[in-house]
Amino acid sequence: MVKKTIGWAAYLAFLFVFFEITFRVLFNIPQFIYMLPFDDAFEVKWYYWWVNRYKTEGVDIYFSFDDFDDQKGWVTKANLTNYPSDVDDVAFTTNSNGLRMQYDVPFENEDGKPRILVLGDSFTFGENVNDDEVYTYLLDEKLPDYTVINGGIHGYGHDQILLHYQDDGVKYEPDIVILGFISNDVARNVIGFRDFAKPKFELEDGELVLTNVPLPAPSEVIQQSYYRSRTVDVGRIFYDVYRERTGRIKADQVAITSAILDEMVETTLEMGATPMFVFMPWGDELTAETEPLTEWEGFLLDYCKTQPELHCMTLRPDFADGLAKGIEYEFFHWKAAGNQTAAEGIYDYLIENDLVEN
Numbered sequence: 001m002v003k004k005t006i007g008w009a010a011y012l013a014f015l016f017v018f019f020e021i022t023f024r025v026l027f028n029i030p031q032f033i034y035m036l037p038f039d040d041a042f043e044v045k046w047y048y049w050w051v052n053r054y055k056t057e058g059v060d061i062y063f064s065f066d067d068f069d070d071q072k073g074w075v076t077k078a079n080l081t082n083y084p085s086d087v088d089d090v091a092f093t094t095n096s097n098g099l100r101m102q103y104d105v106p107f108e109n110e111d112g113k114p115r116i117l118v119l120g121d122s123f124t125f126g127e128n129v130n131d132d133e134v135y136t137y138l139l140d141e142k143l144p145d146y147t148v149i150n151g152g153i154h155g156y157g158h159d160q161i162l163l164h165y166q167d168d169g170v171k172y173e174p175d176i177v178i179l180g181f182i183s184n185d186v187a188r189n190v191i192g193f194r195d196f197a198k199p200k201f202e203l204e205d206g207e208l209v210l211t212n213v214p215l216p217a218p219s220e221v222i223q224q225s226y227y228r229s230r231t232v233d234v235g236r237i238f239y240d241v242y243r244e245r246t247g248r249i250k251a252d253q254v255a256i257t258s259a260i261l262d263e264m265v266e267t268t269l270e271m272g273a274t275p276m277f278v279f280m281p282w283g284d285e286l287t288a289e290t291e292p293l294t295e296w297e298g299f300l301l302d303y304c305k306t307q308p309e310l311h312c313m314t315l316r317p318d319f320a321d322g323l324a325k326g327i328e329y330e331f332f333h334w335k336a337a338g339n340q341t342a343a344e345g346i347y348d349y350l351i352e353n354d355l356v357e358n
Helices: 002-026 030-035 043-057 135-142 158-167 184-188 218-225 230-245 248-270 295-304 316-324 336-352
Strands: 066-069 073-076 115-120 147-152 176-181 200-204 207-211 274-279 311-314
Touching: 002 230, 030 043, 043 218, 043 230, 115 135, 115 158, 135 147, 135 336, 158 176, 158 184, 158 248, 176 248, 184 248, 200 248, 207 248, 230 248, 248 274, 248 295, 274 295, 274 336, 295 311, 311 336, 316 336
Parallel strands: 115 147, 115 176, 176 274, 274 311
Antiparallel strands: 066 073, 200 207
């Protein structure tokens, strides 16, 4: 019996070593990484994408215009002037606080103009357009008596958006706070690694608890990667596929996202500001029939019904009207036309609901 136990243990150890060596070879091949099962909520693939990019291109975070932040994962570099994008033929400008704006906005409201803070991810940041094409810039132009502050940072989930808002956004003492809700952000709320290592909220007794911080620096992540088991990571992928197919990932996404949105609304109301959530379509959502609602559009609008002081809108009808008029939108990040449609839709809602003065 003892010999059999030892024999089985030795056999299993041999198998583990065999698979570990095999997977270590495979994970060093970029084509293998791209072939892995993928869902936005599968963080293993994001991790190895980043490791490959770090080793081949020497970029600390996913994009070169980012800086490491041990609480949020990354932030946009400050004081960029016509900085060339890593992904498109456009250029970025950021102010001294790292916001995608061409001028500084002091925390203290010196000019007395009402302020509109816009939170979001790469769509709000304006990843694939020039400075004067971002929808926040266009909205600012439409509202000369208001200051529109672009608080978007590419790649953020709602968890990072909330932390960015509570750490920095509230300092501007905005009168209106708009969240640009992108369906992809929901998946980011349940993972601890995307463009880089990121914070992650867990629910304990219905309360948000921040985990995964402080975050390791890029050099530390690379050092730790040498000891990270590739066999365990493959097992994690299969487990994530199982969770996705059984609906467990979706349930986690709904629970965590709802709690994060609760915190955003509460933070805004405590300041005496008006919260507003905007569903922003992209990809297949752009061409889907206006009715029925898309999955996460329906989630957001149902959520809004639970918050009587929250203003909500969906931009999908505005994009549908644009398509009917022959406007062509990009499948992924909006170009100039998409940003123009978003700015006009948000502006119309603000005016029609007496949130701003014309």
